Amino acid sequence: MKGIVSLIVVLGAWQGAGWAGWLNPHLLPPPTEILQAFRETAAGGVLLGHALASLNRVLTGLFYACLVALPLGVLAASSRRVRGYLQPLIELLRPIPPIAWIPLAVLWFGVRGDRASNFITFVAAFFPLFLHTFSGVRHIEQLHLNAARSLGASRRMLLLDVALPSALPFIITGFRISLGFAWMCVIGAELIASTSGLGYMIEINRSMLNTANVMCGMITIGVIGYLMNEGIMLLERRFSWRPLQ
Amino acid sequence: MIRVTAVSKQYAGGREAALQKASFEVRKGEFFCVLGPSGCGKTTLINIIAGFVKASSGQVLFDGKPVDGPCRDRIVVFQEHNLFDWMSVAANVEFGLKAKGVPAAERCRIAGEFIDLVHLKGFETAYPASLSGGMKQRVALARAMAVDPGCVLMDEPLGSLDSQMRERLQLEIMALWEKTKKTILMVTHDIEEAVFLSDRVALMSKAPGGISEIVNISLPRPRTAAVKATPEFQKLKRELSEKIMGDR
Ligand SMILES: Nc1ncnc2c1ncn2[C@@H]1O[C@H](COP(=O)(O)OP(=O)(O)OP(=O)(O)O)[C@@H](O)[C@H]1O
Ligand SMILES: [Mg+2]
Numbered sequence: 001m002k003g004i005v006s007l008i009v010v011l012g013a014w015q016g017a018g019w020a021g022w023l024n025p026h027l028l029p030p031p032t033e034i035l036q037a038f039r040e041t042a043a044g045g046v047l048l049g050h051a052l053a054s055l056n057r058v059l060t061g062l063f064y065a066c067l068v069a070l071p072l073g074v075l076a077a078s079s080r081r082v083r084g085y086l087q088p089l090i091e092l093l094r095p096i097p098p099i100a101w102i103p104l105a106v107l108w109f110g111v112r113g114d115r116a117s118n119f120i121t122f123v124a125a126f127f128p129l130f131l132h133t134f135s136g137v138r139h140i141e142q143l144h145l146n147a148a149r150s151l152g153a154s155r156r157m158l159l160l161d162v163a164l165p166s167a168l169p170f171i172i173t174g175f176r177i178s179l180g181f182a183w184m185c186v187i188g189a190e191l192i193a194s195t196s197g198l199g200y201m202i203e204i205n206r207s208m209l210n211t212a213n214v215m216c217g218m219i220t221i222g223v224i225g226y227l228m229n230e231g232i233m234l235l236e237r238r239f240s241w242r243p244l245q
Numbered sequence: 246m247i248r249v250t251a252v253s254k255q256y257a258g259g260r261e262a263a264l265q266k267a268s269f270e271v272r273k274g275e276f277f278c279v280l281g282p283s284g285c286g287k288t289t290l291i292n293i294i295a296g297f298v299k300a301s302s303g304q305v306l307f308d309g310k311p312v313d314g315p316c317r318d319r320i321v322v323f324q325e326h327n328l329f330d331w332m333s334v335a336a337n338v339e340f341g342l343k344a345k346g347v348p349a350a351e352r353c354r355i356a357g358e359f360i361d362l363v364h365l366k367g368f369e370t371a372y373p374a375s376l377s378g379g380m381k382q383r384v385a386l387a388r389a390m391a392v393d394p395g396c397v398l399m400d401e402p403l404g405s406l407d408s409q410m411r412e413r414l415q416l417e418i419m420a421l422w423e424k425t426k427k428t429i430l431m432v433t434h435d436i437e438e439a440v441f442l443s444d445r446v447a448l449m450s451k452a453p454g455g456i457s458e459i460v461n462i463s464l465p466r467p468r469t470a471a472v473k474a475t476p477e478f479q480k481l482k483r484e485l486s487e488k489i490m491g492d493r
Contacts, residue, residue, distance in 0.1 A: 146323075150296075162329065
């Protein structure tokens with residue numbers, strides 16, 4: 001309730017300032033103009049097209065990240081040897097922000113097509129997923145493992161029926177963080193290394209001084225990010241048989 | 246069936262031994278209790294017999310073969326809540342059967358039978374988080390019994406329950422034992438529980454624990470709760486508590 005009040009006050013003041021002529025519309029267009037931009041971009045399907053392009057890249061990167069990070073995380077957690085080989089590598093690569101890979105991605109994959117952006121979302125999604133899978137599997141209680149082993153569980157059952165389900169709440173949290181991170185990074189990648197997507201849309205409109213469209217793109221980015229996060233939170237609550245950390 | 250010979254355990258970093266030269270033998274089909282005060286090494290003993298922990302010295306023979314690692318012929322019912330939280334009651338009970346390679350339909354039938362035996366019919370699809378402490382231990386009992394092990398090792402299975410629930414579950418454990426004829430080795434700190442359930446009771450001395458004496462419980466079977474009121478029962482209880490006190 002209070003949130004809505006403050007929102008209305010800010011929007012009202014903003015609109016009022018616009019009408020009073022205190023704002024330079026090229027720098028900060030009033031809400032009505034942004035609304036108009038929404039109508040125009042949505043009407044031709046332009047906005048939807050860009051949003052779908054960005055989403056597609058996020059999901060592609062996330063898909064490959066799952067493919068690599070999940071098995072690697074389980075392996076690293078369950079084998080001391082694998083852990084020994086992987087840890088230094090991961091620790092060296094992890095502090096490099098995914099967007100710092102953009103220049104390299106452009107060199108490798110070019111700016112046309114999706115591959116550069118897909119690569120960036122893959123890098124962004126990989127680390128949270130890997131680390132959460134790793135610590136999820138590492139935190140399986142010894143008692144559960146003992147019970148399972150005493151009941152005669154094979155390695156396969158230990159993995160599929162004990163380790164993975166017990167780590168699932170961690171993995172879903174990792175998935176949520178990866179998704180949010182990949183969403184931020186895809187916009188960054190599209191600003192530079194793409195010819196479509198919401199990031200491209202706000203950059204191209206900036207260069208044309210079409211500020212209302214820039215803000216319309218920004219708001220769309222925010223709303224989609226919020227919705228994705230909420231969606232996975234629902235999933236998290238559904239699978240939280242242990243209190244979430 | 247289980248022969249424990251001079252088993253000691255010294256944990257790395259432990260100040261003194263957790264278990265000191267424990268020796269006893271459990272016969273096939275017998276209900277055997279190890280009675281000892283808190284911290285005397287009961288869990289350590291169970292873990293060694295189960296194969297989770299290696300003894301520092303001494304030997305455990307199971308059916309004549311030395312124990313090396315866990316095995317589904319010696320199932321443990323743990324002191325703490327230890328069900329698989331992400332599985333329904335039925336899936337928990339079926340776990341050991343699945344590991345054994347029993348086909349799904351057969352699994353479901355056997356699990357149903359044991360769930361029935363521990364009076365949890367209707368809770369097959371419930372998850373452990375929604376069960377009371379007593380119900381959880383019942384599921385753990387059913388899970389252990391369902392795989393048809395040679396023997397069941399129980400580590401204070403009723404330790405965390407209130408006294409009313411304790412007495413009810415004692416009766417249920419007794420009924421399970423009579424029905425399945427399994428060898429049961431149970432550790433407990435409760436004298437009454439040990440006397441009520443056992444054929445023989447081994448007394449464990451205070452830390453570092455060793456077996457000081459083995460007492461025959463010659464109360465007639467089948468036993469009901471009424472046996473607790475008989476003079477013979479009271480006499481055995483008094484005897485055991487004097488022996489334990491004398492040990493201190
Ligand atoms: N993993 C371990 N590492 C070091 N010391 C341990 C370990 N487990 C148990 N101990 C010690 O060994 C002793 C015996 O412990 P144990 O858990 O076997 O006793 P217990 O009889 O089962 O106690 P309780 O009645 O509280 O369950 C205790 O002093 C305990 O601190
Ligand atoms: Mg214990």
